[in-house]
Amino acid sequence: MKNGSRIKAAALALAAAGALAWAAGAMAQAKEIFIPALVYRTGPYAPNGVPWADGFIDYLKLVNARDGGINGVKIAFEECETGYATDRGVECYERLKSKHPVAFSPLSTGITYALTEKAPGDHIVLITAGYGRADSVDGAVFRWNFPMMGTYWDGADILVQHVKKKGSLKGKKIALVYHDSPYGKEPIPVLEALAKKEGFHLMLLPVTHPGVEQKATWLQIRQQRPDYVFLWGWGVMNSTAIKEAIAVAYPRLQMYGVWWSGAEPDVLPAEQAARGYNALALAHSAENDKPIHKEMMKYLYDKGQGTAADKKEVGQVLYNRGMLSAILTVESIRTAMKKYGNGVMTGDQVRWGAEHLNIDASRIRQLGVDGMMVPFHTSCMDHGGAHSARIHTWDGSSWSYTSDMYTADYKLLRPMVEESAMKYAKEKGIQPVDCSKEK
Amino acid sequence: MSASARNLTIAFFALLAAGAVSPMLFQGVRFPQWLEIVIGGLMSGVLYSLVALGLVLIFKASGVFNFAQGAMVLFAALALVKLMAHMPFAVALALVLALMVALAWLVERLVLRPLVNQEGIVLFMATLGIAYFLNGLGQFVWGADVYTLDVGMPKEPKIILDKFFEGGILVSSEDVIAAIIAGLLVAALAFFFQRTSTGRALRAVADDHQAAQSIGIPLNRIWVIVWSVAGLVALVAGVVWGSKLGVQFSLQLIALKALPVVILGGFTSIPGAIVGGLLIGLGEKLSEVYLGPLLGGGIENWFAYVLALVFLLFRPEGLFGEKIIDRV
């Protein structure tokens, strides 16, 4: 009878699904270090997520292909699709935990917040290069978070420093068009503090996820005529913002994006019309002629092993950033190996490595990324290490640097970082460690 | 309708109109600035109506609330962009149209026919399933990048009437062209429904599936026709939206906005979709620009729904919809 066969089919399907779900994944090889990648290749944030993921995975592949691993220990890696959604990020984290990962790079401030609750208990490092919690610079409270290369508070301060150079900000108006999420809201405290200090008026214009509805935002900008617009968007929101700016004839020269709002997927849809748009460059831009890129070609793409669908993606802004994130992860592991020996590292050991990371100019040259990174070192007090960035501008077909390197003003930012970190410690009942006693 | 309901409707619109002009009275906004926002709002409203049109069409003819309309818009736009890379615009357009007709036929065969005369909620859920499916298929075949759809629409805005008003009034020529296209489409559809026999058959089917079938109207063919027309509307909406915003996955989330539009205009009325769209677009933009800053911004996400909610409380069938009669 029809019902009977239907029941059988359903029962079989359910049983199969259950059995498959029960299997907790393949075991990681004993002599391999597992580095997972939480990425998004689908959804509204995919245009920006894909090049980052490609750069990240490519570097891990390169280390395996060119060096045979980190000091002889091969890297095992796996991607997990999160779609920029926090709960999927948490689910990926839980699923990949059983393979003993040493470090996660969630590429999402929202997921970082959620994982900050879990990673310390699981002894897993969170390397959030260029994103994440700005207050996690304070390593005394956030033992397992490493916002290397720069945080959003750094970025906000640097942008204000840059526009201040064009003339005093007293009485001027700066609009912040931001993604209505933890990522977009991070810079607000710093901008408000700076507004008080420098005397400019701050306009806050939130844009709801995913960010395609910005007509009202930009009509407001047209009417209020702010002197500068800071863009803190991600994914489709960036290109939409630039298109709407063109539609209300707001001069692109007065627009400044954070380093996640200044890449090819954001400006290419508008191409020539986006000319003059500026963005922060997290020490690097769209270089594709450095030694590292040549090695990518030699070891991966010429052999058809590259992750990116199109070779031209190698060297784009977000590809470089993903690559640098992977470099920082690998270097942290290498630093750990210097102390603990060349074996499979544990989370605690990699944490030590990340906290004692020292990338000087000669190492940068050795890595083949000269000119894409500033020398820095991390410490218990400062889990970020570097707090520098410069400006690059789109000229219609490519990015070029239009400023010197700035460093964030930690006289202003450090008290804010510590205050926020203390508040978190109090809420969670964490006892901050004494950094002077840390080795 | 009853006097009290009519009075309430008038009161509602009077309140809306008062709210619309209040920025000029209370916030010192000058007329040209206000007019700019009004024009911007009306233009974006037209874009919503384009999507709502497809919804209304399918509801009118098959009683199904097609949640997959947004996915269809996205699907059509993606197909068009990808085909335009290999062939001229007109040929690509024709091919995509054929694709949408094929899609309509598939949907009717695989989804609608087995579910004939099921409850509304079941059909609604089925279209939700279709939406997810089209979503996955579109991204699978064509990827998740933002694609530029260049149909030659002007991007730079026009400043008009700058002799009368200082600074002039900003009007987006792209939006004006979109409005004209929408107007033509509505006129064509209205003619189709009122004057042709197929249109009459469609209305019969909307009224009662079984009755229509019993008098010999070929249900299946009618559904294929109506979903194809909705596909055409989705294609036009996709071209207009895609040209404006770029074609990407998130385009289909705009379809959710079409819900308040059809509520305001009435589920079964084509002019209602246009009027509802204009009202929603207008209300949204005015509220976001003038009310938003008082509340911290970002209110346009829920304003349209709250507007629809308030409207529903005293006129559930919408402005032009048919009155719902409950029979025991």
Place this chain on the structure above:
Amino acid sequence: MIYRETGQFKTTYASDQQLFPILQDRVFVIGFLAFAFVAVPFLASDYLFRAILTPFLILSLAALGLNILVGYCGQLSLGTGGFMAVGAYAAYNLAVRIPSLNLIVVFVLAGLCATVVGALFGIPSLRIKGFYLAVTTLAAQFFLDWLFSRVGWFTNDSSSGSVAAPPLAIFGHPIQGPVEKYLFVLSIVSVFALLAKNLTRGAIGRTWMATRDMDVAAEVIGIRPLYAKLTAFAVSSFYVGVAGALWGFVYLGGWEPLAFDVNRSFELLFMVIIGGLGSILGSFLGAAFIVILPIALNRLPAALGIPLSTATVSELELMVFGGLIVFFLIAEPRGLARLWAVGKEKLRLWPFPH
């Protein structure tokens, strides 16, 4: 024939009115609960607890709440995510601002906050029906999304809008490990499920079902529509609010408003429809299906040895999901619970075919 439920005569009112009057049902349910409480903590792996069982239980609680509203009372709601958010943020504020409160009290109070909000947004249901009601609940969803994003008080003035739940402890005993969290959630869900079963077969459940079947006729025979619909919204929101608090505190640990967006509402509606409208068991079956499906789909290509990129797997997930929904609606619109009932029918006849 071998599985016989006949011949069980009741001699007292109490035994006739019990929750599971049939012995086999009683044995099955008690056995299942015993297995879940006692055996599973020893048998299942950490991953199973954290990634499958705990979210399954919490989501089935939310699906239960939604089923009460949509399945038993017939009021279509797409704002469930927003009510979960109310529960989660209420629990957060209570736990952070009054740290001395017992955890159970925190969750119950959070549920009550969600009840108030739910009843408020349920008032339009007196005039609006069907799809239109769905739109008003969408208004609730988006408004609540915006509210928690914009008003700093709800997030304890967190600069990023993200909140972190304080560590869980009940009567001084901390709830840290996956097994403890699982048992905690399991106890809450079992109590709530039994409560729901009793509610739905009592007078109030009957008023709901009468309103669902034909509300005009129900009003004619004396059931007050205000009472029926608002109580449905209230009870449903209570369940959903507690589920939201559990989701934020126990499963996520830290969340932002996007965690409870409209996709969550649709996910819960799918659970209820696929599981079976108007059935307690259906809520659980639907939740299990929706929780396990993406994980199974993720594993399938690897298990079959076909290497696919994560993007492709994700897109295939969407396609299979959509396809399965349509398949279920065509094959069995009354959901998995109906399949289960039919299965039991067959079992009663087995080994005979009819």
